[in-house]
Amino acid sequence: MSEFLAELIGTMILVILGDGVVGAVNLKKSKAEGAGWVVIAIGWGLAVALGVYAVGNVSGAHINPAVTLGFAANGEFPWEKVxxxxxxxxxxxxxxxxxxxxxxxxxxxxxxxxxxxxxxxxTDPAIKSTPANLVSEIIGTFILVMGLLFIGANEFTEGLNPAIVGLLIVAIGMSLGGPTGYAINPARDLGPRIAHAFLPIFGKRDSNWIYAWIPVVGPSIGGVYGAVFYNAIFVGEISGLFWIMSIVVAVILIVALVNELNQHTKMKSSNRSSKNEAM
Known part of the structure; x- marks a missing residue:
């Protein structure tokens, strides 16, 4: 099996089981309807674990562009294969x-x-706030790539690594998935969103392309930063890319904070105006 086919099949398995569990919980008359967020988080973790088990020995089972970019950024993967x-x-x-x-x-x-x-x-945010939503995806993917590198730095019983990676996904989903649904994978979000756009789904809405860039850009930034941050802090190899990404992430965090403060100020002003009109 080629590396191309391995990544294709691994990602396909990931989406079948990951999107499948969301369908089981969300769609009417499914026997799992209403099972809740915990079931979704566990389902996605098992989806990733099986995808890694399936093709890990062929391609390394990135099954995620953010992981591929991160590993290339810290020198663990050749850029020409990206x-x-x-x-x-x-x-x-x-x-x-x-x-x-x-x-x-x-x-x-x-x-x-x-x-x-x-x-x-x-995915779609629970509260629509572009800078904050972007930050959420950056943080989630930062932890994902850092976690993968943590796992890789330890010795486990042969065959146990994919299961640990699956638990990492469950942890991210339960702890960090609430704001945006934790895409943390550009392919996992953009690929199915494209499918939603062309499939003859009865009574569907638009595919929310206005939001679609966030689950692509956020994970890409988070994945690269997670990898170069690991190299800088845990390996002691500080690169120019580390400083560039640190500045980029810092600016995004500041913009998100200022935006939320402005929104809070506007809300307070609006409430005061409403009270004054009522008097």
């Missing part, structure tokens, strides 16, 4: 989403909630 891996991941994600569509074929018509249908394929 386009090959990301292309395979995107194709695998689209195929996986199409399979999920067929798995729940009668449930699309049974489900009136258009947002719930889109959520099977792609």
């Amino acid at each position: 386009p090959l891996y990301i292309s395979a991941q995107m194709i695998g994600a689209i195929i996986g989403a199409v399979i999920v569509f067929f798995q729940y074929l009668p449930h699309w018509k049974a489900t009136d909630d258009k947002d719930a249908k889109l959520a099977v394929f792609a």
Whole structure:
């Protein structure tokens, strides 16, 4: 099996089981309807674990462009292979989403909630705030890549590593997934979002392309920063990219904070105006 095919199949498995568990919980008349966030987090963790088990010995099972970019940024992966891996991941994600569509074929018509249908394929923030949403995806993916490097630095019983990676995904989902649904993977979000756009899903809404860049840019920044941060702090190899990414992330954090403070100020002013009008 080629590395291209391995990344395609690994990402396809990831999306089939990951989007599949969201479909099971969200779609009407599913036997798992309403099972909740914990089931989704565990489902995604197991999805990642199985994807890694499937192709880890062939391609290293990145199954995530943010991981590929991060590993390339810290020198663990050749840059010339990055386009090959990301292309395979995107194709695998689209195929996986199409399979999920067929798995729940009668449930699309049974489900009136258009947002719930889109959520099977792609993420959406709980509170829409562009800078804060971007920060959430950066932090989640930063922890993902750092966690992968932590795991790789330790010796485990043969075959246990993928299971530990799955637990890492569960931990991120439960602890950090609330604000944006923790895409932490550009292919996992963009591929299925593309599938949602072209699939004949009964009563679907638009694919929310206005938000679509955040689950791509945020994880990409977080993945690269997680890798160069690990190298700088744990390995002692401080690169120019580390300083560049530190500045980029610091600016984004400041912008997000200022935006939230401005929103709070506007809300207080609006409340005061309403009280004055009422008097």
